[in-house]
Amino acid sequence: MIEFFINGQPVQAEDNQTVMQAAKANGFFIPYFCWHPQLSVPGNCRICMVEVEADGGGWLDIACNMPITRGMRVLTDSERVRARRKETLQFITLNHPVDCGICDKAGECTLQDYHYEYNGSPSVSRDAKVHATKHYPLSERIVLDNERCIMCTRCVRFTREVSRSDALGVQNRGDHSLIRPVEDGAFENDPYSDNVVDICPVGALLSRQFLHKARVWYLKPTPSVCPGCERGCTVNIWHRKSEWKLNALDQKQNARIDRVTPLENPAVNGPWICNKGRDLAQIFERARAGQAMLKGRPVALQAAIDSARTLIGAAKHPVALVSSWGSNEELAAFHKALRPRFSGYVKPDWLPAPGERIEDKLLIKPDKNPNGAAARALFPALPADARSAFTPDTDLVLVWGEGFSFAHLPPNAKIVYLNSWLQPENGHADVFLPISVMTERAGHYTNFQGVVSGFEACFARPAGVADAVTLFAELAQPVRAGATA
Amino acid sequence: MTGRKLIMTFPVTATSHLLADYKARGGYGTLERALREMRPEQITKEVTASGILGHGGAAFPTGRKWGVIKPNDGQPHYLCANADEGEPGTFKDRWILENAPHLLLESMLISAYALQVRHSFVYIRGEFDLPYRRLAAAVEEAYAAGLFGERILGTDFACDIVIYRGAGSYVCGEASALITSIEGKKGYPRNRPPRLTVRGLYQRPTVINNVETLSNIAGIVAHGAEAFRTVGTAKSPGTQLVSISGHVQRPGVYEVEYGYPLAKFIYEDCGGPLGGGKIKCVIPGGISTKVLTAAEIETVTYDHAALAAAGSQVGSGGMVVIAEGTCMVRLLQVLLRFYHHESCGQCTPCREGMGWMHRIIDRIVAGEGRMEDIDQLIRISKANDGTTICGMGDAAGYATVGIIAKYRDEFEYFIEHKRSRLNGRLEVVQ
Numbered sequence: 001m002i003e004f005f006i007n008g009q010p011v012q013a014e015d016n017q018t019v020m021q022a023a024k025a026n027g028f029f030i031p032y033f034c035w036h037p038q039l040s041v042p043g044n045c046r047i048c049m050v051e052v053e054a055d056g057g058g059w060l061d062i063a064c065n066m067p068i069t070r071g072m073r074v075l076t077d078s079e080r081v082r083a084r085r086k087e088t089l090q091f092i093t094l095n096h097p098v099d100c101g102i103c104d105k106a107g108e109c110t111l112q113d114y115h116y117e118y119n120g121s122p123s124v125s126r127d128a129k130v131h132a133t134k135h136y137p138l139s140e141r142i143v144l145d146n147e148r149c150i151m152c153t154r155c156v157r158f159t160r161e162v163s164r165s166d167a168l169g170v171q172n173r174g175d176h177s178l179i180r181p182v183e184d185g186a187f188e189n190d191p192y193s194d195n196v197v198d199i200c201p202v203g204a205l206l207s208r209q210f211l212h213k214a215r216v217w218y219l220k221p222t223p224s225v226c227p228g229c230e231r232g233c234t235v236n237i238w239h240r241k242s243e244w245k246l247n248a249l250d251q252k253q254n255a256r257i258d259r260v261t262p263l264e265n266p267a268v269n270g271p272w273i274c275n276k277g278r279d280l281a282q283i284f285e286r287a288r289a290g291q292a293m294l295k296g297r298p299v300a301l302q303a304a305i306d307s308a309r310t311l312i313g314a315a316k317h318p319v320a321l322v323s324s325w326g327s328n329e330e331l332a333a334f335h336k337a338l339r340p341r342f343s344g345y346v347k348p349d350w351l352p353a354p355g356e357r358i359e360d361k362l363l364i365k366p367d368k369n370p371n372g373a374a375a376r377a378l379f380p381a382l383p384a385d386a387r388s389a390f391t392p393d394t395d396l397v398l399v400w401g402e403g404f405s406f407a408h409l410p411p412n413a414k415i416v417y418l419n420s421w422l423q424p425e426n427g428h429a430d431v432f433l434p435i436s437v438m439t440e441r442a443g444h445y446t447n448f449q450g451v452v453s454g455f456e457a458c459f460a461r462p463a464g465v466a467d468a469v470t471l472f473a474e475l476a477q478p479v480r481a482g483a484t485a
Numbered sequence: 486m487t488g489r490k491l492i493m494t495f496p497v498t499a500t501s502h503l504l505a506d507y508k509a510r511g512g513y514g515t516l517e518r519a520l521r522e523m524r525p526e527q528i529t530k531e532v533t534a535s536g537i538l539g540h541g542g543a544a545f546p547t548g549r550k551w552g553v554i555k556p557n558d559g560q561p562h563y564l565c566a567n568a569d570e571g572e573p574g575t576f577k578d579r580w581i582l583e584n585a586p587h588l589l590l591e592s593m594l595i596s597a598y599a600l601q602v603r604h605s606f607v608y609i610r611g612e613f614d615l616p617y618r619r620l621a622a623a624v625e626e627a628y629a630a631g632l633f634g635e636r637i638l639g640t641d642f643a644c645d646i647v648i649y650r651g652a653g654s655y656v657c658g659e660a661s662a663l664i665t666s667i668e669g670k671k672g673y674p675r676n677r678p679p680r681l682t683v684r685g686l687y688q689r690p691t692v693i694n695n696v697e698t699l700s701n702i703a704g705i706v707a708h709g710a711e712a713f714r715t716v717g718t719a720k721s722p723g724t725q726l727v728s729i730s731g732h733v734q735r736p737g738v739y740e741v742e743y744g745y746p747l748a749k750f751i752y753e754d755c756g757g758p759l760g761g762g763k764i765k766c767v768i769p770g771g772i773s774t775k776v777l778t779a780a781e782i783e784t785v786t787y788d789h790a791a792l793a794a795a796g797s798q799v800g801s802g803g804m805v806v807i808a809e810g811t812c813m814v815r816l817l818q819v820l821l822r823f824y825h826h827e828s829c830g831q832c833t834p835c836r837e838g839m840g841w842m843h844r845i846i847d848r849i850v851a852g853e854g855r856m857e858d859i860d861q862l863i864r865i866s867k868a869n870d871g872t873t874i875c876g877m878g879d880a881a882g883y884a885t886v887g888i889i890a891k892y893r894d895e896f897e898y899f900i901e902h903k904r905s906r907l908n909g910r911l912e913v914v915q
Contacts (some may be wrong), residue, residue, distance in 0.1 A: 043676040044832040046872055065676045087868040091837040124861065151836060170671060170830070173654070175840035177830035204599070354855045 005073045008302050019063040019074055022049060029086065030076050031114050033092075034152035035064040038271060039161055045092070045152050047114065049084045051075040060084055064344065065098060082118065084130045089119040095130045095175060096202070097147045102219060107204030107216040111150065130175050138168075138179075139187040141194060141208055141275065149204035155179060155196035162272060163362065165190035179204075190356050191364065194278045198261055198271075209278065210259045218244040223263055224387035224455040226277040227325060227370035227446045231363050232447030233269035235277055236261045237439065239458050255459045257281040257439070267451050274363055276356075287422035289434040290464050296427030301434075302463055305474055308416045308431040313479040314398035315414070318345040319389060322379050323401030323418075327395050327443025328452065331371070333469040334400070335378050337476035342398065344379040346372065349403040363447060374446035399429075400468075418468065434465045441467060488742025488755050489716050491724050492697070493703050497584050504626040507587035513632060515707040519595050523706070525556045528599035532702060534710035536722045540577075541567055541658075541695030542771060542801040543876070544789055553682035554690050556601035563603040563691040564701050565667070566593055568609040568616070569651050569658040572771035573823060575803030577726035578696040580738040582609070582616035585700065586623035589645070592702040594632065597644045599690055604645050607696075608663050611651040621648055654902075655827035659875045660693040662829065671848045673831045674875035697726055697802075698714040717743030721788040725802050731768075732759045743788040750787060751806060761882035763809040766891070770800020772820050773880030775887030776807075797887070812905040817885060818846045824881040834869045835878035841865055842885065849896070852903030859896050862884055863889060 002013045006028050013022035018041070023030050033045035041064050048063040053073040060080060075081060092111065100106040132146035151170070156179065159167045169185040171178045181187045197207045221236035238259045240246070245254045260280050262273040292304035301306075312318060320342035322334060332342075352358055352370040359366045382389055386408040390397070397409050398416045406425050409415060417429030426432045440461040444454045461467065500506050507513070519528060533548025544614040544835040554562055566589060570578040570766030581589055589607075597605050609617055624646055635643045636714050649667050650658050657666045661675035675681075685691025701723060705713045714722045721743035726751070730736045734756025741750060751767065753755065758764045764779040775797045777785070785795045792799055807816065825843035842865050845858050873879065888898060898906040 041676070042831075043874060046833045049872070065678070067678060084872070088833060088872070091833045091841075091868070094837045095842060124864075126843060126855070127841065127848065130840060150833070151830065172830070173656075174825060174828040174830040175836050177836065435598070 002068050002070050004068050006070060007074075007076055013068045015070060019050060019068060022068060023063065023074075023076065028076055028365045030063045031110075031118065032064060033110060033114075033150060034154060036154055036157075036199060037433075039154060039157045039199075041065050042153055042157065045088075045150065047079060047085060047088050047092070047164075049088070051078045051081050053233070058064060085114075085118045086121070089115060090124060091154075092150050093119075093123060094125055095132075095147070096150065098131065099148070102212075103148065103203035104206055104210060104216075105148075105200070109203060110201035111191075126362045132176075132178065136178075136180075137179060138205070139185075139190075141278075142187065142197065143208060143211065144179060145204050145206065148202050149179060150202055151177050151179075152201055153179075154199045154201070155205060158189060158192075158196055158199060159187075163190050163195070164283065165191035165192075165194075165333055168196075189255040191274050191276070191360070192272060192362065194275050195262070195272050205257065207278070209281075214240070214258050215252050219258055221261070221263075222456050222458045224439070225370060225453045226260070226273060226280065227283070227445070228274070228276040228280075228368065229363075229365045230367040230369065230372055230448040231269065231365045232370050232445050232451070232453055233273045233277055233363060234263040234265040234453050235280075236263045237272055237280065237458050257284060257458070265453070268447060268449075268453065269363055272363065274357075284437055284439050288462065288464050288465075289419055289422045289426055289432070291432060292464065293427060293429070293432040295430060301466060303470065304431050304433055305466070308433060309475050310479050311396055311414050311416060311431060312338075312398070312475060315341075317391065317393045318342045318396040318398065319380065319413075320379075320398040321347040321389075321400060321404055323347070323349055324367075324372040324373055324375045325401050325438070326371060326375065327438065327441075327455075328371065328374050328446060329443050330468045331375055331378055331470070333472045338398070338474040339378075340405050341476075344377040345382040346379045347382045347386075347399075347401070347404050348372065349401045367448070370445045373450070401472070418466075418471070420465075433471065435468045435471065436461045436465050440465075487739050487750055488724065488745045490740045490742075491713075492585065492588070492700055492726060493714060493738075493740040502584050502586055502623070504587055504623065504630060507585075507591075512587055513591050515631070515703045516591050516594050516598075517638050519598060519706055519779040520638055520642055525599045525601055525607075528595060528706055531557075531710050532599070532705055535705045535713040536703055536710075536720075537705065537713070538721060538723075538789065539700065540697040540701075540725060540802065541672070542572065542773070542798075545735060547694060547698055550682055550692060550694070551600060552594075553680065554600050556599070557835060558690075561604070561687075561689050562600050562602045563686040563689055564600055564605040565664065565691060565693045566605075566607045566696050567660065567663060567693050568607050568613070568620075568696045569663060570610055570613075570696070570801075571658045572734050572773065572801045572803050572891070573820075573828075574728065574730055574768060575730040575771050575801040576730075577738050577802050579613065579616050579698050580676060580728075581700050582613065582839065583619050586705060586897075588700045589696055590623055590627050590632070592699045593646065594644060596639070596692070596694070596699060596702050597705055598642055602642060602692075604647065606667060606686075607646065607648045608657070608667060609648055609650055610658075611653045615646070617650060624648060637727065652841055654825075654829070655875060656829040656875065659877065662875065663693060664691060664829060670843050671829075673829055674877075676874055684772075693727060718788045718790070720790050721799075725799060726901050727787075727802045727804050729804040729806065731804075731806040732762065732811070733757070733806040734759060734763075734831045737801060741787050744791075745787045747782045747785045747787045751782065751804075755806075758806060758808045760808075763813055766801075766807050767807045768805040768807070771803035772805070772823070772884055773876075774798040774800040775883055776891060778891055810907055812899075812907045813888055813895050814846070814849060814899045814905060817888050818843075818850050818897045819848050820884050820888075821881070824884075826875070828877065832874045832878075835873045835881075838865045838869050838878060840879060842881070849900055854896075854900035854903075856897070856900055858900065859889060859893065 032048045043065045050063045136144040156168045171180040219238045220241045224237045226233045264271045292301045396414045400418045415429040416431045439458045538544040657672040666672040746772045764775045821843045825839040828839040866885045869878035869882045
């Protein structure tokens with residue numbers, strides 16, 4: 001440990017730490033654009049200048065690349081430092097369009113924050129700004145506004161050091177420098193490309209999904225877990241704040257996933273997620289099943305529950321196919337309520353889509369279900385040949401969750417089907433019970449490493465849809481007198 | 486004559502650059518003696534004792550740079566000759582590369598032995614054609630004569646050399662950008678720390694010296710540090726190759742002993758200004774050094790201390806003579822166009838500041854200047870001073886501040902009258 005001083009206060013630092021790292025660890029804030037805790041130090045933005053006090057005046061240098069020496073005295077907010085930051089911000093905003101009014105980053109933009117915090121004065125330049133490409137398509141998912149870009153090169157370093165696609169580079173030099181793919185389409189094949197939108201300190205890199213979709217201050221992040229694979233990355237699901245609900249517009253806008261961003265979690269995913277996690281809306285905004293059915297005939301939810309209970313009560317050799325998308329709470333409820341009656345198998349609800357990356361060294365894992373590990377701790381996995389899970393005397397199958405073809409079921413068994421989505425199988429089940437999705441309830445997933453992460457409800461559960469935890473308890477109740485299937 | 490000579494000691498003929506002629510002048514004898522009779526540390530000690538300062542522009546003591554390298558620390562070291570001579574007005578290294586390539590190669594071999602370098606590099610400016618061909622031919626001759634490769638001159642010492650041609654970027658003459666370029670990356674300078682002598686090329690300790698600095702090593706080792714110190718002044722031992730150009734009768738490369746009177750050099754040795762005019766000012770060492778007026782050069786001698794006292798530098802020895810009648814506003818425009826064009830764009834102050842200054846001076850020359858533009862230029866220069874990764878931002882600022890400080894009235898006249906007080910030319914018509 002090395003002791004040194006920040007703004008007169010003694011601070012303990014690890015060996016090999018820079019002033020920036022030690023300041024951050026000890027609660028001192030030094031502004032930065034290009035520095036990122038997970039990336040190498042380019043020292044190019046020059047906003048993190050601090051003053052080192054020394055006999056005969058002292059000197060200014062960048063904190064992100066400054067090694068600590070014992071007893072050194074650093075000032076993060078001296079007169080000289082403040083004057084230097086003002087000058088640097090004059091440079092950074094010199095050719096920046098300051099079009100915050102139409103910029104998606106406004107409200108969470110580092111440059112905006114620093115300008116208010118450290119500069120606050122109008123540009124001293126009277127010359128025209130350098131123009132550059134607007135809306136350059138870096139990939140199908142990302143557009144780049146070169147005028148807003150402040151050349152911090154975080155995105156370039158991300159593709160070189162984290163995603164390792166080496167997809168981006170800097171073209172030209174001086175104030176004509178441009179971020180560009182190293183070759184056409186290079187960035188398309190980076191499954192982590194959308195992270196550059198988050199790490200961009202300004203609104204230069206924009207997600208097409210979110211482009212001009214909402215102002216961020218109307219949105220609220222709800223902590224959640226990505227169900228895309230067994231990594232279980234923690235994410236924030238952004239949706240409209242209840243006080244900013246749009247009554248006059250399409251009601252769908254009030255209950256949609258506006259965007260998904262990583263929720264930093266050193267134990268699981270660090271500050272990154274893959275592009276599949278950004279596309280959760282494609283999973284959760286499919287057509288929902290909202291109507292309980294008996295052989296395709298719409299009935300009230302309670303009537304369907306009663307019928308299912310009757311079938312379960314009558315069955316002699318029932319088999320359950322347990323969802324690997326069920327939360328720990330749901331799995332526990334199922335285990336407690338129905339395990340004694342059923343022989344259960346864990347089924348993979350999702351298999352890798354054609355062309356989807358199966359596995360890599362960063363985050364993506366081969367099991368495309370979020371809670372397979374927790375489910376398999378309670379029930380055996382479904383055999384590769386699904387038919388071998390059933391015996392000739394299997395007379396009832398409870399299928400929980402999507403992704404299982406009814407063609408594999410024994411022809412004479414009754415089917416109780418629990419699903420959230422509007423799918424053709426629903427009508428073929430003897431009893432169909434619509435259940436909630438994870439964005440409508442709270443719960444926990446256990447990832448492949450055994451790390452448990454919680455998710456919270458973003459939206460209200462639609463009417464007529466059951467919550468699996470209470471549903472399992474109800475199904476385990478004894479059959480009520482007079483109820484019929 | 487411009488004092489004693491250490492480099493330009495032989496008459497240039499059609500064959501003087503070849504190995505045979507170089508050997509006839511005693512060439513590679515010092516290498517042989519160094520390999521057989523001296524230990525590496527002895528050579529470094531001799532270089533340190535000589536007090537030679539870097540000839541590339543920053544005048545960093547070569548011995549101090551070499552002293553950081555520990556020859557036997559078990560890791561590879563690299564030596565690189567910086568032949569990316571790009572400072573406007575400077576063409577002195579070109580003379581060595583064209584006329585004495587073997588002097589550079591012998592010196593590099595001695596240096597490589599001192600620093601225990603197995604692989605050495607010459608990073609040569611991409612625009613250099615004849616210098617490149619001469620150097621490449623010299624390397625082939627040297628390899629054929631067993632001066633590079635394994636078991637050099639029958640000793641255990643082995644060293645290889647690679648000539649790497651730059652692609653025309655000014656910034657790649659900066660040592661850290663140069664090695665980044667050799668590594669095959671975009672020529673961006675690196676942050677210090679770490680110093681390049683600690684972690685340089687391929688993350689290993691690297692010594693990068695100017696061509697002229699290295700070319701002095703053979704002489705220092707041959708005759709000893711004491712003999713070297715007798716040339717020049719106490720604080721600036723040795724000589725400087727000066728490339729003089731501009732409004733001067735006899736432009737070219739001259740070897741000037743440190744301490745030689747500057748006025749004598751310009752007026753007598755170089756024949757004074759063109760067309761019998763008067764000298765307005767002199768850029769003493771490449772455009773990044775501050776200009777000296779005609780009155781200032783009268784008393785100054787050509788060495789580091791005297792030029793520093795006069796408010797300028799020896800720099801890279803690229804002297805530009807500017808005659809009376811030249812418009813300093815237009816001159817600054819040319820300089821700032823250069824800096825804008827050559828800014829690598831890595832760090833904020835230089836990337837934005839160079840273009841900003843260029844746009845301001847363009848506007849002034851177009852007759853759309855405002856009085857506050859002059860202070861704006863100084864403000865941008867100061868905001869670049871010491872805030873950038875490499876020295877280029879500072880250098881542009883020095884040039885700007887230097888010219889404005891001495892010729893502010895010309896700028897004010899230009900802005901007020903929308904035209905130059907002079908005829909606005911950069912060339913003097915004879």
